[in-house]
Amino acid sequence: MGKKNQNRKESTLNRKQQRQKEEEELQKLQERIEEIDPVKDEKTFTRFSDLPITKNTLQGLTDSNFVSLTDIQKKSISVALKGDDLMATARTGSGKTLAFLIPMIESLIRNKITEYDGLAALIISPTRELAIQIFEVLTKIGRHNTFSAGLVTGGKDVKYEKERVSRMNILVGTPGRVSQHLNETVGMETSNLQMLVLDEADRCLDMGFKKQIDNIIGHLPPTRQTLLYSATQSETVKDLARLSLTNPKRIGISSDEEISATPESLEQYYIKIPLDEKLDVLWSFIKSHLKSKILVFFSSLRQVQFAYETFRTLQPGITLMKLYGRNKQTSRMETTVKFSRAQAACLFATDIVARGLDFPAIDWVVQVDCPEDTATYVHRVGRAARFGRQGKSLLMLLPSEEDAMLKRLKSHKIEPKFMNIKLKNKKSIRPQLQSLCFHDTAMKNLGQRAFISYYRSVYVQKDKEVFKVDELPAEKYAESLGLPGAPKIKIKGGQANKEKKNASRQLLALSKANEDGEVEEDESKKPKTKYDRMFERQNQTVLSKNYLNLTGTQLRDDKNEDSDEDDFMSVKRQDHELKEEDLPDLTIPVSKRQAKKALSKKASSASKGNSTKLVFDDEGVAHPIYELEEEEVFVKAGDAKSQKEAFVNKETALMNQADVEDKMTAKEKRQEKKRKRRELEKAAREEDISDGDEETVVTLGNADLDRDLEYSNDEQDEPKSKKPKWFDNDKNVDSEAQDNIVELDEPETLEDLEALTSKLLQN
CATH class of the missing domain: 3.40.50.300 (P-loop containing nucleotide triphosphate hydrolases)
Incomplete structure (x- = not known):
């Protein structure tokens, strides 16, 4: 016992010395x-x-x-x-x-x-x-x-x-x-x-x-x-x-x-190319760089999918990969790891890869579609020539994009060199793409989606000097994708539709007024109720006679004929004398001041919609408070400017106080919600006490990274229990055999099936 106590004291002393x-x-x-x-x-x-x-x-x-x-x-x-x-x-x-x-x-x-x-x-x-x-x-x-x-x-x-x-x-x-x-x-x-x-x-x-x-x-x-x-x-x-x-x-x-500086060891080039020749040039470039590591940028995921599936079918002789935002998380991780470890490969990607990712030793960055601005260009080409390594970039520009884009790059001291394309190295894959789209309906559908997504990506760009959607050759581009014709494009949204949606309906009605100031309503665009649509049917007379009378519809052709039977639940209009001065003014504003007030939301809301304190005089006429206030009282309170500042400061202080209280209330509600959820989870744990082992936390010293990254919903939901189930006693399964089990998601595409095959061969 004495020796154990002495060893314990020595270890405690050592720990104290270590901490000190x-x-x-x-x-x-x-x-x-x-x-x-x-x-x-x-x-x-x-x-x-x-x-x-x-x-x-x-x-x-x-x-x-x-x-x-x-x-x-x-x-x-x-x-x-x-x-x-x-x-x-x-x-x-x-x-x-x-x-x-x-x-x-x-x-x-x-x-x-x-x-x-x-x-x-x-x-x-x-x-x-x-x-x-x-x-x-x-x-x-x-x-x-x-x-x-x-x-x-x-x-x-x-x-x-x-x-x-x-x-x-x-x-x-x-x-x-x-x-x-x-x-x-x-x-x-x-x-x-x-x-x-x-x-x-x-x-x-x-x-x-x-x-x-x-x-x-x-x-x-x-x-x-x-x-x-x-x-x-x-x-x-x-x-x-x-x-x-x-x-x-x-x-x-x-x-x-x-x-906006680019790496000093990066060689930058650009080519001037028509839209319908981009895929041919990309194919020729990949075929001439089969031992290089290439990163290819497109503007949309549909273009990435189409290029990947078609090139993969044509087999250029290099490993092809794809990476975009809507892909499965496990597939994105596998692609990232594979491309990082590959010596020679080609990755088709969207701008999701343009920021921060460090892929070792990329030889070429090819931008098939023009970047939206200089910052995007810098981030794209920055995937190559990292940490002083050598790298090259190639930018494909349309004739309509060349001058404006090069001007923007030059303003940030970025001047890529012009590269000529040798005709002997250029190969056309247009017949192969047409054959694929003709025999495979899914490939044709994918090509149509790629066509539409490219046009939409150009349409939504803010810089209209670079991106000119009207100058794009639709038929030639569709033919280069192997399509029989250019698909019809319906672009929803846009700035014009957004402004029209937010515009005032009254101002739109005024803009459509005729010379006499009368607003002409378009019956075709007028909203219709359920009953309007009901009575537009040809067989509307099958409805009951009294129901038609209720809605004001007469079955008789002779409108001058009076009948007391048709007066069931009907209301007859009485004649009223209308005075012209009582009618609202619907004319177009005659002065610039009126027009400005009509078009300004702030000016138009100044006279209505805001609550105003009123005081009634002896005759019952409403007046603002300051009109009935005596002059001596007003002067005693100070000049108008100081009173206005005092009022504004008072209201500002009240608003700030209310804002602080609202934030505190919201924070207390969040904390209360967390507390209740914590109590419920605690109660659930007390009711269902399990003997299962607690899983260890991933630490920096002993990180199980692969398990954390490859975890999916299908792998496990509940912690494993120590106690064996009743059916485990009848199974004599070796632990080594259990270790060799590979859990994978069900393959949905040809790429997933190939990945599953390679993993099974490795195991």
Whole structure:
């Protein structure tokens, strides 16, 4: 017993000494961080070992082969380590991921966050692929730390995530799914949050996630540190920065040239080509670069599907892949991993791949369709020539797009070189496409959808100097896709329809008035009720006579004939004397002032719709309050300007107070809703106590990434039970045989069937 007690005392003493040593190291690091001058020390920090970071983080960086610092890392890591809010921009492929992951891990270490402290760091990413990439880098550099990390994205099982997300210290996710967990997940508390990272903030806003981001920020404590990384400084990004950042340090936003700069090792080319020759040139390009890694951008997913299916059938001799937003989550992940590991492959994709994703060693980026703006061009070509590697890009421009697009690129100091197409290398696949569409109805339908989606993508573009939908050769383009003719296109929406929908009906009626000021109604466009349609039928006389009399319809042809029987439930109009001055004025405004008032919503609502206090005199005539107020009382209260300012200030204060109260009420309702849901879940657990093992949390030190990423709804819903079922006793199944079972989704397409075959062959 004495020896055991002595060993226990020695281990306790060793732990105390270890903790004391760690605290001393953290204290030294904190002193070094406080002495940092970001301007002076920017040149001295060239390697990660020069930074004041812990040994575990440095070891994770070394094991992952991260040695030298990039420009954005030199500027931003030292600022973020000091605890300041940061608003940074940098060229694509410059290493922004490590620029916020390292300060985030160090912040959690210095604040002594443990696995029992809940959510301490939150990273928001616009796309699932980028979120997965950030999570993978996090697990690599944080492998020697003990924080728990989780990944939440759309397309995965929400129930699976809800059971585990409350135990995560670091959470990486897309805006929609993170917002959903903050609203619905009971155990997800944010009171201990230390850092928020908004990666590609401009892309998040462009994709329509503003509402979700506002909801996320509303759930977080104001004492957090926020790092915002954005490629452009639009007004929406600046508004977001004002709402979420406190006195931020700005890095890399001194000029538009720095924001839109392309990698220096990138060779940029463009070709001038008619619309109906794009697929022929793309096929010829792929055939002449069979040993290259190619990324091809289209403007819509239907074009990606058509190009992938047709080229795959024609077999160019290189591995073909596709990636777009509406594809299955598991398929998107598999495609991302396959293309990253491939030596030679061709990926057809939409702009979902244009931001942040790091595909190693891409040789060519081909833009079949013109990008919507310069920023999109920069992000597309930025997939190649990353981190100083060599890369090339090719942009296909229509004759109507060439001058305007090159002018916009030149304004940002981007000047791609013109490339000639050799006729001997150009091959036409138009006969093969026509044969495919003739024999395969599904392929023809896919071609029609690709045709329509391309026209719609051009129509909705804002820059009409570059994108001219009227100059597109419809018949030639349809023929190049193998279609027998150009499909009819019906484009819903648009700016004109939106303005017409929001326009005032009264003003539209006035605009259709004739010279006498009378509004002529179009009976064909007049809304019809159920009864109007009923009496337009040819067999309307089969209805009862009394019902027709009720609606005012006479069965007799002789209208002058009077009958008391036809007066059942009918109302006869009485003659009234109408005075012209009592009639409303429906004439067209005769003066510019009247016209302006009629067209202005603000001016027209000034006289009606707003409540006004009135006072009645002895004769019962209504007057505003100020008309019956005595002059002495008015003068005593001050001049009109001061009274107006006092009234406005008073109402503003009341509105601000009401706004604060409304926000507090909404917050209390959310908390009460969470509390009730927590009580219900607790009651359900107490009623149904299971002996099942608790599944371990994914930690940075021992991350089971494949299991988390490949989890689907069909794999499991409930935790496994320790107790064997009654039918398990009769089955003698070896554990080795069970380990070899491969669970896969049911194949729906030919691509899924090929993937299933390859996995079965590997197993």
